[in-house]
Amino acid sequence: MTDTEHESAARPGASRATLVAQLRALGVRDGDVLLVHTSFRAVRPVDGGPAGLIDALRDAVGPTGTLVMPSWGDDDEQPFDPERTPAAADLGVVAEQFRRLPGVRRSAHAAAFAALGPAAAEITADPLPLPPHRAESPVGRVHDVDGLVLLLGVGHDADTTLHLAELLAGVPYRTRKHVTVRGPDGAPTRLAYDENDHCCARFALADDWLRARGLQREGPVGSAHARLVRSRDVVAVARERLAREPLLFLHPLGECEECDMARASVPGA
Template sequence: MTQQNEWRASEIVDQLIALGVKPGGVLLVHCSFRSVRPVEGGPPGVIAALRAAIGPEGTLVMPSWSGLDDEPFDPAATPATPDLGIVADTFWRLENVTRSDHPFAFAATGPLAARITSDSLPLPPHAPASPIGRIHELDGQVLLLGVEHDSDTTLHLAELIAKVPYGVPRHCTVLDNGKPIRVDYRENDHCCQNFNLADAWLRREGLQREGQVGHAHARLIRSRDIVRIASDRLARDPLVFLHPIEAGCEECDAARQSAGCAPRSTSGGGQF
């Protein structure tokens, strides 16, 4: 580290390897640059360190969706939603990075990039035939870099595999012969705050490695372990990720209602 507390890319690589990142493996990264910084080279420096840690035979993956339900998605031009952070929005723009051709996009580089990103529009977004599903299929690792499990989209895959009873109405816009078309679907969505329960579950089983990367706290877990542990919990309680009714969480209440587990609301415009 320099005198200005800026981490060198080589130091970040060492930290990633010490954490357990596998050279030659598939690595899905959810990242908060604000937590990691300052890093030599900024966001591209973080990406370079991640690439160096997995090596030329590894495949690096990041979320890259737009979050724009009413605008057609252009993989060559549509920015990633700001919620994903500057590292993710920088990554898809780099040379030799492949991006999904649908609104629920992920971006990837490496030998398995095309396999991970080439599925057509997945509905719901994190179904097995989606980038998240392909990472699970390929026994990839998930790196939560300065973020917690409420950013862990692999848990949505676990919900689908466990056949959770909730699904709220959503839509996206795609191009059909150059014309924008609205596509309606149901998604296993909610506020996701209770995804952080996975921390204790994975720690208890010794399945989550944790340490410092840059200035951030990092978590590293196999995708298959996330899905297995979460699926086991969901088998016992299919609503474990939803806040109780008394918490007053509108997103979780909508998910409960879709499962027939909450009374129909009389407020909020009666949208359900």
Template sequence: MVHTSFRAVRPVEGGPLGLISALREALGPDGTLVLPSGSGNDDEPFDPRTTPVRDDLGIVPELFWRQPGVLRGLHHFDGFAAVGPRAAEIVNAPLKLPPSAPGSPISVVHDLDGQVLLLGVGHDSNTMLHLAELMGGAPYRVPHHYTVLQDGKPIRIDYLENDHCCEGFSKMDAWLQAAGLQSEGRVGHAQARLARAQDLVRIAVKHLATDPLVFLHPVETGCEECGVARASVRG
């Protein structure tokens, strides 16, 4: 599973498609490449054949799902596309709420002993850690919704998600480095981090057991998103 910023990596021969080609070549024919592919519009029904990815994911995921042979999940909040031998198994995982719950596509990557590559981004972009929150008992839940078509009419579905600003996920760097479980280096002009999904989740769950709010900003920082998450616990 790759989270990337092409702006941080560039220049790359062949542009974003060249980067996708390089990732596939690095994995080889037996590897499965997975990228986020979610939509940022919760008020419009999601069509995996036409709906673009949300803007903050960048150009690489947007081009990736459009490539021949790439499979894209049916649910915008599952938000993954994949190519390779295990692609169908990952993207066709059933709908789960919250979207990173056990049994979801990201959970399948974890269960298959997949790796997470952060290329030009930090752990604040690492969606695998939302699975860790749920497995570790993080108590916060923030209202979200999505829209589906039912009998040709848009229907809003409300749910609660373990959401916050995610900057606290950056603590994973020190935790993984201390355990020798994160490989780091340069790819192009970007800093790269590589770790096993199961190591990420296991280390995060250990810290959540000590402090279930460990990934939230302290109250005094005034972080609005983390404040909403904290308020949901008090509620």
């Protein structure tokens, strides 16, 4: 156990009631559709661990609300199985525990999200979206229903809604990706596609844009700093900026290999 983990274990965990009160103070309400990106390491300690945090999130949106989390896997070489494929390690323990809960619906494709609540079927029903965060995707459906994005212990560099904004803005860059699916005969089939992908670090610019307009609520949830914003506001402010500077989210040439690859795909680059 690291020193940080010892310190965390020594502190009393945030109770379910405390977490719900913090989420309410942030602006989460009964009936919300809430897309959550989270780092449990940032939120802990929590009574009940990751399951306790999920319980608090469910309480905050209530029985008429819908909780949504990213749920894609790590392995692009094997067909995705919504029942068995673990959530990618970098999505964290909360996403993995959430997708296992009774009643959770999970997309039946490799760009999966998981959802629980009345809007879950609508949000996860689309077939494989390529690129993964286009309008006909779980992220797009959260936007359609005027859902909220909760960044819990993470920043906008983890905000998949900004990839949706890129596509709606028509950014010119794409990088080649692959995914393995099952063909009509059930055999694994490798598909190539082009995705608006890069390092995502400059997604952090959205903080200042949203704060300047009073569109982002911020505050503590457990030990984490949390951000809450409407999906439509994220998309709207990003599209305004990208309309003026389509390569805004890419690092200057030579500073980042992933961003350089994206720049190289731009016609005439």
